[in-house]
Amino acid sequence: MNALYEDFKGARLAAVEERLGLTLAQGVEKHGNPLxxxxxxxxGVPGRNFARMMELFLQYRLPLCLAVVPTWLxxxxxxxxxxxxxxxxxxxxxxxxxxxHVNHEVKGKKQEFGPARPVSDIRNDLAKGRQRLEAILSHxxxxxxxxxxxxxxxxxMAALVSLGFEGISRSAGNAPEPPAGxxxxxxxxxxxxxxxxxxxxxxxxxxxxxxxxxxxxxxxxMLHHMxxxxxxxxxxxxLLRQIAAQKGIEAATFTTLAHRI
Ligand SMILES: [Zn+2]
Numbered sequence: 001m002n003a004l005y006e007d008f009k010g011a012r013l014a015a016v017e018e019r020l021g022l023t024l025a026q027g028v029e030k031h032g033n034p035l036x037x038x039x040x041x042x043x044g045v046p047g048r049n050f051a052r053m054m055e056l057f058l059q060y061r062l063p064l065c066l067a068v069v070p071t072w073l074x075x076x077x078x079x080x081x082x083x084x085x086x087x088x089x090x091x092x093x094x095x096x097x098x099x100x101h102v103n104h105e106v107k108g109k110k111q112e113f114g115p116a117r118p119v120s121d122i123r124n125d126l127a128k129g130r131q132r133l134e135a136i137l138s139h140x141x142x143x144x145x146x147x148x149x150x151x152x153x154x155x156x157m158a159a160l161v162s163l164g165f166e167g168i169s170r171s172a173g174n175a176p177e178p179p180a181g182x183x184x185x186x187x188x189x190x191x192x193x194x195x196x197x198x199x200x201x202x203x204x205x206x207x208x209x210x211x212x213x214x215x216x217x218x219x220x221x222m223l224h225h226m227x228x229x230x231x232x233x234x235x236x237x238x239l240l241r242q243i244a245a246q247k248g249i250e251a252a253t254f255t256t257l258a259h260r261i
Contacts, residue, residue, distance in 0.1 A: 002194040004202035005231035027214030028248035034214040036251040040223040044072030046080035053225040054084040060240040067097035067146035070129035093253035098148035099125035113152035123159040187220035188213030192227040
């Protein structure tokens with residue numbers, strides 16, 4: 001768990017909630033009507049935190065893009081997830097995450113689809129993943145890809161185009177640029193895997209990311225439900241409530257965004 005939510009009560013909690021409202025209102029004033037999306041990674045296993053996250057999005061009727069790890073999802077697990085899919089309908093965008101969510105790099109940053117692997121292996125994982133998700137999710141599968149750790153090679157993205165994927169979601173500013181035919185829908189704000197050593201530094205960086213995301217026109221917010229504690233759920237609820245209430249802000253799924261950006 002990151003330091004962000006340590007001591008999240010009393011004056012700090014009130015200050016964070018107030019600053020959130022101000023940051024969103026300022027973003028609308030300065031940058032017109034920013035679009036937002038939420039992306040939850042590492043999906044496939046039902047559980048308490050998963051259910052709690054989904055209930056919040058359903059309560060506020062806000063869209064959520066869910067990055068599903070193909071080998072984690074079984075038909076039996078989908079039976080436990082499908083009631084949420086049915087209640088959310090078009091609110092939820094079920095798309096593809098890493099085949100096994102493992103790191104294959106020996107040095108440097110972690111990647112499942114990085115330079116250490118033959119392109120044929122990468123393509124094979126992407127194709128198998130899509131096949132498996134389409135078989136289980138059926139019409140609910142949306143042809144978008146979130147690479148684990150938000151990074152992958154250009155060859156991976158070329159393979160995505162040839163397999164019929166419409167878009168990719170990485171961290172804002174990550175290289176290389178996607179090839180023609182693949183839309184980039186970047187995340188800016190990291191709610192649960194931050195590295196700052198103290199809550200004060202963490203909140204400062206988070207609000208900076210929120211402002212930068214709104215400045216770009218489409219602000220992406222990344223969630224990791226398995227890492228969430230009560231304080232993290234409390235902040236997510238502040239965020240959803242304010243985004244739902246803030247005039248001039250609209251939240252969308254990848255499917256909608258791909259046709260608007
Ligand atoms: Zn992941």
